[in-house]
Amino acid sequence: MKNLINIRYFLIGLGMSFFSTSCVDLEEQLFSQVLAEDFFQNEEEFISALGAAYSSLGGIGNSGSLWSINEISSDAIVVSHKGGDWFDGGQWLQLHQHDFQIDNPFFQNSWNFLFGGINTCNRLIFTFEGSTNPIATTFIAELRALRALYYYWAMDAFGNVPLVTDFNDLESPATRPRQEIYNYILTELNEIIPLLPVAKDASTSGRMTRWSCLMIRMKMYLNAEVYTGTAQWALAAADAEEIINSGKYSLMPVYRDNFIINNINSTENIFVYPYDKVFARGFNWVMMTLHIASQSTYNLTQQPWNGFQTVEEFYNSYVDPVRNPGVQGLVWKGLAQERTPGTIDGRLTNFLVGPQFRADGSRLEDPGVEANDPDGPPITFMPFLNEVSPGGLRQAGARIGKYEFERGGTDNMSNDFVIFRLSDAILTLAEAKFRLGQTAEALALVNQIRERAGNLNPYTTLTEQNLFDEMGREKFAEMTRRQDLIRFKKYGEAWWPFQGMNRPKRVHAPGSHWELFPIPDPQLLANPRLTQNPGYN
Secondary structure, three states, X not given: OOOOOOHHHHHHHHOOOOOOOXXXXXXXXXXXXXXXXXXXXXXXXXXXXXXXXXXXXXXXXXXXXXXXXXXXXXXXXXXXXXXXXXXXXXXXXXXXXXXXXXXXXXXXXXHHHHXXXXXXXXXXXXXXXXXXXXXXXXXXXXXXXXXXHHHHHHHHHHOOEEOOOOOOOOOOOOEEOHHHXXXXXXXXXXHHHHHOOOOOOHHHXXXXXXXXXXXXXXXXXXXXXXXXXXXXXXXXXXXXXXXXXXXXXOOOOOHHHHOOOOOOOOOOEEEEEEOXXXXXXXXXXXXXXXXXXXXXHHOOOOOOOOOEEEOHHHHHOOOEOOOEOOEOOOOOEOOHHHOOOOEOOHHHHHEEOEEOEXXXXXXXXXXXXXXXXXXXXXXXXXXXXXXXXXXXXXXXXXXXXXXXXXXXXXXXXXXXXXXXXXXXXXHHHHHHHHHOOOHHHHHHHHHHHHHHHOOEOOOOOOOHHHHHHHHHHHOOOOOOHHHHHHHOOOOOOOOOOOOOOOOOOOOOOOOOHHHOOOOOHHHHHHOOOOOOOOOOO
């Protein structure tokens, strides 16, 4: 187990599994509590209380989460319906095909994750405000920063949401327009950024700092035209430059090292959630993406679920596939040793493809192989996806290998989950400069990312398309793809499954109501002051 310190230590002290997605009441009352004047006497006691606020983030890395609705509704990740598996009333297909329904439980899960976190922050802010200890101010600023992160995610996903900042406000909150939420978050960030720590060390690991708040504000400005109708490229560039020029962070020499099991020492990761397979559980990608039989590959204590796959076209953005018409998808140029110099992308570690083996080196086989499986019982993760429903092949689709899987591991992972990373700031600066007409500077920044990615030839020119493509390759599965698609006006385009297949994706124009998720039906029923987003009534 990792040597967890400060907020990590107190997360372990909570002994939590992961944040429950039960119904969240923004007006929850406390019937017993430790009085601030009796407890908050020193820094350690404040930090121990902070653990409750940070533990709420633990719901981000599991299936049916905010991460899932963002990624599956993009062109990068899909959960195909595989015979009797993964239909679940069509809730996964709805996400990928942009057929969002207000009763889809994943919207409710995401809403509860966000407003549960907000409610916890409000409660602790109220408690800390009762302390006479002068250091309380710093910890209140930290809680406001975490609350701003939750509101940023809520505004991005749902747009028009309730605004609750007073724990004593017992009135059911009404929906507020996206512009008002945007203004509120910016005001909060502008006030608290000067109050937050600037250190990058053990004391700030997994906690909100000046740099993580600058990342939130940078992302707000980057997407300001979507959120408010007014672009803020120069302001996005300024925040990105401050982060980059701080000298606090640097690109890791090897891309993969940001996502290994013991990634606590990454020089690139700005803000993370420190999962732990025993004490801070909930990160179960190992279950979500691996084949059922992959239990024998990694000697896992639990059987994986064989769900999440990479969309073929997205995988192919890293490689140039060569199909054998007789055995679709089993012959491709995608493995590093098959690529020509100048085209090997080290970020192929984002995926698991090719023949699979047991831990003893023998060939892994599928006991439930389908009759139309192109290579029979032996399991080969192939980029090819035959269909989204109902007969998706059990071994089809490159699997999500971004985070290292532990051999002998459980159904929970111990990697730090990356929320903000330096390369995102570099690519944001590149996009902002590109939009402002500073193409040469933008090109140099993108090539900096490509150089770290491996033996890739630098771009000689920068276009909107290859900038977009590079963002996708670098930030795969980091909960940014939907946002990027919307900003580049590609979210409504057709993607796999293609027209002519049994379940084509909905095509819609930029600015369509499908760019926001619906307010979950249970929230509308519980609070009549909430208003459904346009297009979902």
